Amino acid sequence: MSFDLENLVSDLDIRGAVLYYKGNVDSDTITKALDLVEKKLFATREAPRLRKKVYNVLVESLQNLYHHSDKVPRGYHAARPDRFGLVVMEKIGRGYRITTCNFVAAVRVKELEEKLTRINRSTPEEIKEQYKDILNHQEITEKGLGGLGLLDIARKTGHRIDFRFKKYDNLNTAFRLTAVVAQV
Template identity: 40%
Template sequence: MVDLYDFYNLMDRHNIMLSFKGEVSSDLLSSILQITESKLERLNEEPRLKKKVYNVLVECLQNLYHHIDEAHPDIDAKSLAGNPIEMRSALMMIGRSEDGYTIMTGNHIEEVNIAKLRNRLDQINAMTKEELKLHYQEVLNNDEYSSKGGGGLGMIDIARKSGHKINYFFQPVNDRLSFFCLLIKIS
């Protein structure tokens, strides 16, 4: 029997106001954004912070959504619980604390793609506010499109709007997969 009360207390301790685990579809994305927006509205959050949370959430969710497109369907791996790993499945949580919000996402990533992502995040984290601005403008104007249009602006935008360093971690799952945890603080 699942101990729901444990779940409840864990989420309560981390002040989770919204969470989701599963496949990220376009419709789901719309629903999460709508729910978050009305929650922020009800909390009477200041407009500046409300907009930042919404913006960063859009980028985080669309990262998950697009990443899912790239996932290899042929990976035959089992989770800790012994279930087949569903590469299209992700985890998303929004936590609220006294000094702001934290957006957390988790998804499986292939080992071969880790180094590139790690380098990218470290590069962004090493930049000052002004450097991020210039880097954003440079990437915006580089005429390169990704298949979905963003062309590598997402993480720079997240870093700029959140005003905090991007917190991330790769939790090894097996020799081919890790679980990529992303924590974005917004205040």
């Protein structure tokens, strides 16, 4: 069987997910996904604090796909080669788990892995200081601010960010990122 991004989430409950989407991620897709999730969070009467955290983390997760997905490998089926990704949001216990998958160029894997490892090794106070430092000193680019989205996810969830890579070919790697927002 040929590789599909779905292979990276075979351990997740896609059928029971609050949100599942695979395809090109444009601004309209993000708006619709956020609207759908917000309605569901209101319908299930989640506490405002949890609802807001989940919404915030979902915004950053989806916009990470929008800004940072590299083109899909040649031969991989996608309507368009750019901004292609997958998102699963599941209810787990009293919180939510948000998982995104996308392709990254193989040359970017080391840098991304180092960035995430550094975040996971940092204390909440260090994450806060790193966030403020980037916010205050780094220029914004078309792709946003380097790593601020990941720091924001780490800060809002208070958990380590789970990530894994799977080599697709010599030029492309599939990347999975998972954040858990727990009831506080």
